[in-house]
Amino acid sequence: MSASFTSALQAAQAAAGTQHYPASTLYVVATPIGNLADITLRALHVLELVDAVACEDTRHTHSMLRAYGVGKSGGQLIAVHQHNEAEAAEQVISRLQQGQRIAYVSDAGTPGVSDPGARLAAAVARAGLRVSPLPGASSVTALVSAAGAVGGEGASNGFAFIGFLPTKAQERQQAVAQLAQDPRSLVLLEAPHRIADLAQALAVLQDRPITLGRELTKQFEDIATMPAAEVPAWLAADPHRSKGEFALLLHPQAVQTDGLAEAHRVLALLLAELPTKTAVKLAADISGAPRNALYDTALAWKRDAEQGDD
The missing domain is CATH 3.40.1010.10 (Tetrapyrrole methylase, N-terminal domain)
Incomplete structure (x- = not known):
């Protein structure tokens, strides 16, 4: 002992x-x-x-x-x-x-x-x-706590744990294509001998930020955030960066201002005809905007309307 x-x-x-x-x-x-x-x-x-x-x-x-x-x-x-x-x-x-x-x-x-x-x-x-x-x-919650991507001002209200992506190249590419459509914070795990392949696959996400946590809690812990397109070069710049176990957090998909305006327009039309939860779900599916953000908007509109009636 x-x-x-x-x-x-x-x-x-x-x-x-x-x-x-x-x-x-x-x-x-x-x-x-x-x-x-x-x-x-x-x-x-x-x-x-x-x-x-x-x-x-x-x-x-x-x-x-x-x-x-x-x-x-x-x-x-x-x-x-x-x-x-x-x-x-x-x-x-x-x-x-x-x-x-x-x-x-x-x-x-x-x-x-x-x-x-x-x-x-x-x-x-x-x-x-x-x-x-x-x-x-838990490596999952350890990385989420340090990435600053969940729960803060302007950040998404939650995250999804994805874990390890498929090891075969074609299946991994298909999985990344699905991740690209998900606007939430997403947590992945990877082993050192596959991290370079995963980085190449994620590079197609371009400017979407990724936080990498390597050897979390250990002496040579490394936490870095950068656009997805820069991860392969960051790993290649230092051989030590590809050693150790990895947790990665894919930051929420940014919603462009014009896209958000369109999402709000769709939401308003649906709220006029449907219950709140149904309207929010459909608006999120149609626009790609985060469901939690649209739900918060719908509740705010409802509160404003109720105050206006008083």
């Missing part, structure tokens, strides 16, 4: 030890995406408490637990990964039915988002057993 985590384990016991942790429960535990210090106190306590830890890679998890000073033998680690998730779920369910507490961790981050875990959680729930999440690190 690293000496720096001795006090963390003590703090975990003090902060989380008095809470209730039901038996026959699968605890889905988020673990750090790079920096070991990004573990929560409740996660440390639960990892010590459980009877077994289901994990994507037993060797990786054993090393992580050892760093924290959490003692688990090899027999207490259950391999549950994308190739055996359905079969391994039966073993996990059997142990839960015996009254055990089991934690599930992926290699990094929050299980069941892009890593395995979703099928395990679903199988446990179908068996009538409890699934309890312990939130924490």
Whole structure:
């Protein structure tokens, strides 16, 4: 164990030890995406408490637990990964039915988002057993929080998680063509050996900004925002920029002023004949303007009309 985590384990016991942790429960535990210090106190306590830890890679998890000073033998680690998730779920369910507490961790981050875990959680729930999440690190939310593209003034009100695009060139190009039609903030993930190919595919989006997060939370973390067309050259300028795991955020599609005026004209015509939600959906489909922005506009018009009647 690293000496720096001795006090963390003590703090975990003090902060989380008095809470209730039901038996026959699968605890889905988020673990750090790079920096070991990004573990929560409740996660440390639960990892010590459980009877077994289901994990994507037993060797990786054993090393992580050892760093924290959490003692688990090899027999207490259950391999549950994308190739055996359905079969391994039966073993996990059997142990839960015996009254055990089991934690599930992926290699990094929050299980069941892009890593395995979703099928395990679903199988446990179908068996009538409890699934309890312990939130924490995620490359998706880490990048969104630093990109400044969601929720701020003039920014979109949400984002969509896309994950990994297809690896075959033609399928990837088709996927990028679909992304080009989506005005929202979009989060992608990519491995280092495919990042150059993805960058070339995304370059067709030209001036649409992309924020790249490389090696998030690690010593050589790199976060940069630039137009999509410039990403291939940025990667090629330094060989180190293509190393490490990537999260990418495609910023919202800008709506031109004349396009927005046309969207508002269409919305006004539809609102005269249809309910608000239906009118907004159709106006967004017709104009390509963000649905959330049109909905906010429709509500503002409605408030103005009501105030005018007073």
